[in-house]
Amino acid sequence: MGNFRDNIRRVEPYVPGEQPKRLDVIKLNTNENPYPPALGVTAVREAFSDEQLRLYPDPASHALTSVLADRYGLDEDQVFVGVGSDDVLAMAFLTFFNSDKPILFPDITYSFYSVWADLFRIPYERPALDENFRLVKEDYYRDNGGIIFPNPNAPTSLLLPLSEIRDILDHNPDSLVIVDEAYIDFGGESALPLLKEYENLLVVQTFSKSRSMAGMRIGFAMGSSELIKAMNDVKYSYNSYTMNRLTLLMGQEAVKDEAYFRESLDKIIRTREEARGRLEELGFHVLDSRANFLFASHKSVPASRIFEELREAGIFVRYFRQPRIDNYLRITVGKPEEMEALYQFLERYR
Amino acid sequence: MGNFRDNIRRVEPYVPGEQPKRLDVIKLNTNENPYPPALGVTAVREAFSDEQLRLYPDPASHALTSVLADRYGLDEDQVFVGVGSDDVLAMAFLTFFNSDKPILFPDITYSFYSVWADLFRIPYERPALDENFRLVKEDYYRDNGGIIFPNPNAPTSLLLPLSEIRDILDHNPDSLVIVDEAYIDFGGESALPLLKEYENLLVVQTFSKSRSMAGMRIGFAMGSSELIKAMNDVKYSYNSYTMNRLTLLMGQEAVKDEAYFRESLDKIIRTREEARGRLEELGFHVLDSRANFLFASHKSVPASRIFEELREAGIFVRYFRQPRIDNYLRITVGKPEEMEALYQFLERYR
Numbered sequence: 001m002g003n004f005r006d007n008i009r010r011v012e013p014y015v016p017g018e019q020p021k022r023l024d025v026i027k028l029n030t031n032e033n034p035y036p037p038a039l040g041v042t043a044v045r046e047a048f049s050d051e052q053l054r055l056y057p058d059p060a061s062h063a064l065t066s067v068l069a070d071r072y073g074l075d076e077d078q079v080f081v082g083v084g085s086d087d088v089l090a091m092a093f094l095t096f097f098n099s100d101k102p103i104l105f106p107d108i109t110y111s112f113y114s115v116w117a118d119l120f121r122i123p124y125e126r127p128a129l130d131e132n133f134r135l136v137k138e139d140y141y142r143d144n145g146g147i148i149f150p151n152p153n154a155p156t157s158l159l160l161p162l163s164e165i166r167d168i169l170d171h172n173p174d175s176l177v178i179v180d181e182a183y184i185d186f187g188g189e190s191a192l193p194l195l196k197e198y199e200n201l202l203v204v205q206t207f208s209k210s211r212s213m214a215g216m217r218i219g220f221a222m223g224s225s226e227l228i229k230a231m232n233d234v235k236y237s238y239n240s241y242t243m244n245r246l247t248l249l250m251g252q253e254a255v256k257d258e259a260y261f262r263e264s265l266d267k268i269i270r271t272r273e274e275a276r277g278r279l280e281e282l283g284f285h286v287l288d289s290r291a292n293f294l295f296a297s298h299k300s301v302p303a304s305r306i307f308e309e310l311r312e313a314g315i316f317v318r319y320f321r322q323p324r325i326d327n328y329l330r331i332t333v334g335k336p337e338e339m340e341a342l343y344q345f346l347e348r349y350r
Numbered sequence: 351m352g353n354f355r356d357n358i359r360r361v362e363p364y365v366p367g368e369q370p371k372r373l374d375v376i377k378l379n380t381n382e383n384p385y386p387p388a389l390g391v392t393a394v395r396e397a398f399s400d401e402q403l404r405l406y407p408d409p410a411s412h413a414l415t416s417v418l419a420d421r422y423g424l425d426e427d428q429v430f431v432g433v434g435s436d437d438v439l440a441m442a443f444l445t446f447f448n449s450d451k452p453i454l455f456p457d458i459t460y461s462f463y464s465v466w467a468d469l470f471r472i473p474y475e476r477p478a479l480d481e482n483f484r485l486v487k488e489d490y491y492r493d494n495g496g497i498i499f500p501n502p503n504a505p506t507s508l509l510l511p512l513s514e515i516r517d518i519l520d521h522n523p524d525s526l527v528i529v530d531e532a533y534i535d536f537g538g539e540s541a542l543p544l545l546k547e548y549e550n551l552l553v554v555q556t557f558s559k560s561r562s563m564a565g566m567r568i569g570f571a572m573g574s575s576e577l578i579k580a581m582n583d584v585k586y587s588y589n590s591y592t593m594n595r596l597t598l599l600m601g602q603e604a605v606k607d608e609a610y611f612r613e614s615l616d617k618i619i620r621t622r623e624e625a626r627g628r629l630e631e632l633g634f635h636v637l638d639s640r641a642n643f644l645f646a647s648h649k650s651v652p653a654s655r656i657f658e659e660l661r662e663a664g665i666f667v668r669y670f671r672q673p674r675i676d677n678y679l680r681i682t683v684g685k686p687e688e689m690e691a692l693y694q695f696l697e698r699y700r
Contacts, residue, residue, distance in 0.1 A: 002550070003524035013586030016406070032406065037400055051386040053386070053564070087592075098357045174353035213403050216594050217407070233361050234359055236365075237361040237362075241564075
């Protein structure tokens with residue numbers, strides 16, 4: 001009786017950053033964009049006819065893949081879209097990481113990688129970042145079943161130069177290499193131009209950060225048409241219709257408005273650079289961020305204490321209770337006035 | 351060089367029904383609802399503030415699970431929502447079917463079951479329906495790693511009485527039994543009341559058919575809080591944020607308007623019963639449907655020929671080129687005027 005329980009897959013789920021119920025908080029904990037999506041998004045939502053919801057959406061998501069292909073100078077069959085980059089990355093793990101050899105990713109990185117590996121029973125090893133949280137490229141010059149890392153890395157915010165990504169690719173012609181560029185638009189150099197040279201490279205990006213659409217769930221992968229076809233075959237074996245009709249239309253508009261995109265990125269980058277200086281004045285060591293968040297450690301006050309006290313004051317940042325980074329805070333770059341409130345509060349630790 | 355290809359998961363993807371690009375067709379091929387979603391859906395879409403899209407949605411999808419729990423007399427922790435019932439079913443396969451013993455489902459059924467089993471490398475066996483396409487419950491009284499069947503079955507349209515589902519559950523206390531009720535609202539009796547008695551039962555439903563929201567992608571599972579927690583753990587290990595902010599709000603409204611729901615179901619059921627008589631007059635053998643489609647075979651003209659000729663005339667129905675059912679057509683119940691056009695065309699085969 002009840003032996004069906006023996007066949008249940010037991011996993012340690014990813015714990016996302018807290019989504020506070022209170023509305024009066026300053027939310028700098030999940031790397032969301034402080035600015036709204038492009039205006040065209042509103043226009044297509046308002047013009048939408050709900051009658052069409054009775055019909056399935058386009059399983060190929062043509063409306064979105066074609067606009068992305070145009071934007072990034074690719075063919076349409078080089079673009080795959082999914083329900084946020086988590087969906088895209090999970091699909092990539094399932095599609096590409098089927099070796100008995102371990103896949104490789106840094107010890108300090110996006111914590112979902114080990115969760116997906118556990119879920120799909122993929123062996124993995126985690127080469128340690130160096131003492132300055134830099135990725136050591138030589139650690140990836142060994143036999144493996146695949147490689148993945150974010151660039152810029154999370155939660156460290158550090159950018160790996162394109163030349164080092166090239167070195168990793170040159171040493172791994174037999175491995176699929178995924179560069180997870182969730183934060184690349186905030187001042188990093190994308191690995192996208194390398195697609196022409198490396199058939200084993202997959203670049204993943206998202207609408208959740210730079211395009212202000214975390215609430216809409218859109219992520220995408222770019223690679224050779226061969227890799228994208230393999231992902232689509234798996235997707236069509238999992239859920240043919242992932243992107244709903246409104247998402248396809250609204251997402252399209254977010255890509256089309258390049259001027260607005262640049263403008264909000266510039267604002268965030270300016271606020272970030274200002275924030276770095278201000279936090280340093282307040283006694284923090286701050287890593288050189290190329291993302292929309294800062295990774296910072298106070299010279300004398302423990303991060304856990306600052307985290308808790310900020311939280312009580314209604315200012316939410318992210319704290320990771322894990323080895324090597326448990327004295328750091330990850331602080332999303334918000335609007336200037338939100339950051340000002342943060343600095344004010346942090347005065348007490350000066 | 352290029353050995354990364356050896357690690358790519360190779361699958362035979364599910365082929366969904368054709369989505370014709372032409373707009374002037376009569377589309378009776380993917381079991382969509384001919385009527386639009388409830389009016390409340392439009393109201394919340396129009397009132398939506400896009401500014402909130404910059405924020406992640408609620409990973410627990412509370413807005414939707416709470417309304418569904420109310421509607422079906424369950425606790426909120428007994429409801430799981432996903433991106434269409436395909437997402438929900440895929441997640442259930444991954445969560446519950448981890449035995450070395452084969453799972454069981456009928457030889458003629460929703461063709462995605464074998465696709466998911468292949469994708470996740472789950473062994474399976476397919477007991478044959480009898481010569482009248484009836485499920486033989488005794489075939490499920492044997493050692494297995496889990497059981498799944500649609501009720502009503504697709505593409506046969508036949509309903510399995512609740513008493514037989516009970517018999518299958520009584521013989522399988524050690525197996526997880528999934529009843530896939532995509533079409534149950536069109537006149538079937540749901541297994542939902544059995545949840546009180548059987549802790550190994552999971553019932554899956556969808557917004558794509560009876561709630562006219564195929565284009566929005568919403569499906570849901572109902573079961574014990576223990577089963578739903580196991581599914582959520584896997585979901586949080588795959589993609590924490592699956593349901594976007596608009597989907598959560600619009601889906602909620604589709605559930606709230608019970609009067610509209612009943613009214614459009616009644617219309618479809620009336621059209622179906624009329625259609626059965628008309629098709630029989632036209633020389634078809636038609637199974638006793640409790641779904642929003644009919645499964646029909648002409649007494650003298652091959653189904654493949656009728657399918658092709660209908661298609662040329664701009665009337666799309668579904669044809670399965672597979673053993674035992676390759677002389678049948680699956681015809682979605684459309685609006686009365688769409689069905690009238692179908693009957694007119696079929697006169698030529700009388």
